[in-house]
Amino acid sequence: MNVSKTKKITRLSMFLALGIVLNILESMIPLPIPIPGVKLGLANLMGLTVLYFYSPKEYLLIGFLRVFLVALLRTGLGSPASILSFSGYILSSIFVLIIYYFVKKISIYGLSISSAIFHSIGQIIGVIILYSLPSMINYLPILMISSTISGILIAYLSTIILNLLNKAFLIK
């Protein structure tokens, strides 16, 4: 076993822990908008950082573990909230990977916006199936606008983190 592998595992687990903490912090921030599903998506900050710092493989792993651990720690495994976060995670990951591999021209901003939008779409599909509320599709336009705004913010924060990380760890 070499040192760099241990370093990578340690860093990934730090990213994972930060993602979980951000997820919990986010739920403590009260938003004045009475629309279910509108949130900052702070946890995606860690996802994007891992995707750019490492590769899609680590992105998928950290994303899955984060959703799994948050479900285990807070909402309960198999509870409606955990199923909804899984459905959002799956759809947004699929599209992030498609964009990462096939659309080379967009930057971290476009990737973050699409990730947020497809996360919302995944959650709405989840709500429609889970609660048989097809009229929830009416919320998609509002969620798309909020996802675009939060996507830009998260991408901006992520570029700051990535620049700092590149300065701090020149070797992976």
Place this chain on the structure above:
Amino acid sequence: MKNNFSLKFNIFDILIAILAILISVSSIIIVNYKANSNGDRIINIQYQNTSIAKINYDELKEDMVYVIKKEDYPDLYGDFTVEISIDKGVRVHNITCPNHTCEKYGYISKKGKSIVCIPNGVIVSIESESIDDVISVG
């Protein structure tokens, strides 16, 4: 660090953002345009996608309270109270549910507005009489 992706905002990102906002704004405008058609305001109370009560808001004489009872609808967290006030509008109050998002809506009174309580599977929406006909035909 893989440098195959840019960290700088470029024209493709702006296109994606504009596309997303255009799609959402246009669909909001279409939905509002449809909702603002003529006819009385109908308060439609839905439970798991089936309408359980329709109240004509414009013909209402006095304030009323509609209670969806847990005995009748066992998937509810508790009795679900819809308060209908002629002056203020429609609101849900003292709801038993995990997140209380629905109570934050406050009073609604315009067509096309709705209160959604996802955990309880209840939607209270104000619809137009004419739109109602369209839906029942389709």
